[in-house]
Each structure stands twice: as C-alpha cells, then as structure tokens.
Amino acid sequence: MGLEILVCIKQVPHPDHFSEIQVDAGKGRVIGEGIPVIMNPLDRHALEEALRNKERFSGRITVIRMGRPRVQKAVEEALAMGADRAVLLYDTAFARPDTLATAFTLFYAIQRLGKFDLIYCGNETVDSGTAQVGPMLAELLDIPQVSSVQEVSFIDEKSLEVRRALEHGYIKVRLKLPALLSVTRDINTPRLPTVQGIMEVAQKELIIWNAKDIQAPPESVGLKGSSIYAASVHEYKTGRCREIMQGSTEEKVRRAVARLKELGAI
C-alpha cells in the first residue's frame, strides 16, 4: 500500500542569469545555450511535500520531466533529494509546446505510468511563469486540483484539507484523492540532498520515453498540438525619456531630483 506520488519538475535557466538570455528575433526563439540550469525552485517544494507524505504513509515517488536529456541537473537533484525514480520525456515531436500541449504530453505519459494518488507541481516556473500546466493536466486526468497551495493536512489517507493563498487572505478547500496540488514556497522548506542521496542517484531507475513510447498523437503535443504560438518577437517601445544624469554623484542626484520635480513626480 502507501501512496503513489508523482512530482512534475522542470529544468529552468538560473534566474541570476536571465539577463544573459538572448532571443533570436527572426525565429522568435530563445537562445539559452551555456546558461546554468536548475530545478525550478517551486518544484523543490513540490518534491519536499511528496517526500514528507511518503515518510508518513510510505509509498513511492516518481518525478517526471519533459526536455532534452543532455543536461540532467533537475532529475539528478530530485533523485538525490529522495525521489525513487525518474521519467524523462524527450522527442522532437514534443518541442515548442504551448501549455495545453505540455499538459497533453504529461497526460499521455501518466496513462502509461498508471494511477497516482497525488500529483504535485510547483505553482509556476521562474521562466515562463504561466501557472497553467498543473490545472490543465488535472483537467485532462479528470481529477480535482488546487493552485497556490500553502498548507496540506490529511484528514485521512484519502482526503485532504488544503489552504490556498489569495492576494490578501486564503481559501480552505476539502478534497478527495486522487488530486493534483500546485504548491507555493510557503508550504515547506525543501531539504538539501545528502551525500548518501547523491551516491544513490546512479542506482535509481531513469526511464526515457519518446512520443511513440507514450502513444502521444502528434497532433496533440509539441508545436503541432499548440493552439497559440509566438508569431514574432519585437523590441518593446517604452516611450521613456531615457535621460542619463551627468556629473559628480551630488550633481547627478540634484539633477535627477530637479527633473522629477519638472515631471511632476514629486
């Protein structure tokens, strides 16, 4: 018995290096070569919650990621933290998806993996930050879902009370498993991988599946399965004055304050 738990993770560029990311304006594509990557920060909170559930109820934790297999930082970190096995979804057919096509890819993989009691996602990623894949995936799986989760309490092994954040305040929701929860940083403090955990990574199961393996119809995944796409990339015209103050520090500041006054800002 115990809980079958799935944690969806994403490998993202390190936020400290966002300003180094270039965009190929012609193709509308992001060039992120050579930028350090990490596991999306909120996904670590998602995994931590899964690990705590497993410690309490026993069970198994699977992490799933879609992306290139070349750099496996996120998967390695998840396994080192304590996930039992990892699934990597990689196929050129999965490339350039919108959020619904991403949810579909995960959906087909889950069809092959079997039933889960709980699925955890980070509420949003630091790169695109749409917060859409979790709720869309739950809808495709036909299970209840809650976003912005701050607190999870088990009423019994099959039902939960969940606190989710509002802008100012919160909502309390009761739900029955199976369910999908998209978590915020308030939910817990993720553990660091132990030395033993890092050593065990190599022994853990890593499944790599392509579109055929998960029987994903080409018309519902990747760019082909996407309803929306970037037609072009443009420079954003701000209409700002872009005046750089000159002189010594005192002069720059005095001029800046004088200009603020002229503009009616102070």
Add this chain to the structure above:
Amino acid sequence: MSDSGEIWVIGEQRLGRLEEVSLELLSKGTALSQRIGVALSAVLLGDEVEKIARELVFHGAEKVYLLEDARLRYYQSEAYARLLAGVIEEHEPQVVLIGATEIGKELAPKVAAKLKTGLTAHCIDLYVGEVDDAPHIIYVVPGWGGNLVMHIICPQKRPQMATVKPGVFSKAVKDENRKGKIIRVKPDVRDEDFRRIETVEVVEESPKGKSLELADVVVCGGWGMNALGGFSKIQELADILGGAVAGTRPAMDKGWVKEARMIGQSGKTVSPGLFVSLGASGAMHYTTGFMGSKVVLAVDQNPQAPIFQMADIGVVGDLCEVLPCLIEELKKYRMPRKS
C-alpha cells in the same frame, strides 16, 4: 476578423465584491469589440450578485450572462469551471478574457483544457493586427531578457483565451446611464460538482503596510541592494516619498521583501506616478511589472543595464554613494510623512 462571436470578459467577485481587474478587462474589451464590430459581454457567477452584474453594465458590458445559485457563493473550482465552459460552448464567444488573479489563474486553464483551446498568459496588450497579411488578435506578452515582447496569436482554436494581470490596463469609465441586458442563465449545479472538491472557507484580509497597488510612489530594490546589506535605506527613501516598498525576485529570494511585494511577471504589476528602481539590472521579467508607471527613476552601477532603457531618468553610480545622497536631496523637497 471573420469570426462573429462576441468578446467576453469573465467578471470575478469575491464575497460580493467585484475585483477591479474585471473593470480593466472591460476597457480593453470595449476597444476590441468596437474594432471587430461585435458585442462585448461579461459572465458572472455567484449568489445574489445582480448588483455586481449592473456594475459590469455601467462599465461597458452590453450583456451580462448571470449564473446565480446559493452554492456558487464561493469560488468552487469544479462547478465554476464546468459551468463556465458550458456557457462558453453554448454561446461561442470568439475571445474570452480573464483576470490573472489568484483565482483566475486557476480557473482559466481548467476552462481552456475543457474546451481544448489555447490560453495566453499575462498579456500586457492586445489588439487587432496583421500577421502574414491576415488579421489576428495579437496578444503582446513579455519575452526573455532585454526589452523584447512576443506577439502571440491563436489562429484556429476558438474561443481564444487570455489572462491579463491586474493593474496592466486602465479601468473602464463608469456610466450609470449605460443600458445593458442582464441575461439570467439557470446554472445546472450538481451534487457531484462538490463531491471531490469543495471550498469551505474564504478569508479576505486587509493588506499589511502601505498597499502596493494603491501607492502613488513605489520604491523597488534589486540584487544590487546587497552592497548596502539590505533594504533599510529603501524603507527610508519610501518613507520620505510617502511610498510603498517593493523588490525584485532576487530581493525576495534574499528575504528582503515578502512575495506579495515582488514586482514582475510572476509577481505584482504596479502603475504608480513614480517608480524608483534601485540596484536592478532590468530583466524583462521584472520591468513588465512597472511598465505603466508615469515616471521611472532608475539607479544602477552598470551603465549598460537594460533598466536605463526603461527609465525616464537614470543615475549611473554606486548605490552606497547615490542612495544616501538621494535621500538627503529629497528631504529638502519633502518632509518625512507622519503616520
């Protein structure tokens, strides 16, 4: 555009109070519906919320589809998503706009997945434009780094759906003489909508400290504040200007500001009279959070930083020198606010 469907705005109410973003969507929705030549309608779910439906009319909705039921008093994820998808399928609007509030961000993707259509996240503008010589609604979405935006289109699937962050568009003008039709739709609320998931409590608190959204001045610090060991000088500057304190994502990661005060794509969007950016290089993820500000003052030590492209007034220099000097200079103009 060949589509004949209406433009829809999803009205959001909590505990009988309309969320401001609904009025912001109505102003953009009005412009879009006039350009395309179709009706602008709103949808509202709740319990005894006809007064709010009238508010939506006063702010530009020609029709309001009103779904009232005692069990819809709170946001209930399965009931709201199913009913909303149902009313959309029945009336076939071509565009559905939803505020990217905490609830809207959860509800919109559920509805989009039910309808198997595309959902553009947090657009900063939308208008009718041409792509490859064909008219499309173009959703302007912040891109990666630098001052780049992506033009997103949804060429085939209908409705086209998009979320818009609160604070990005200006509110529609209220006119109590405006006439509109309130169309009551009897919602088919079922027990099974609440069997797997049910909202049992909604608590809305008043925000702590000076409200970021309402502040006329916002002082925002970034990673560069590390040189000053944190945010105490930012608070001092904000107090002098009578403004609110905010931070970038790296500043939040450092623990200098709470998540509720993070400016940017995945945080808050503000449009104050004066936005002061201190020690932030100006990644697009951050700058989209204050694009609508009237005047922007930026201080950073790197003269090449993109933040200066986004600023009206730029001061290049060491924050350890510039900030104390700026505080002294501003004191001459403004006395500290008494609380």
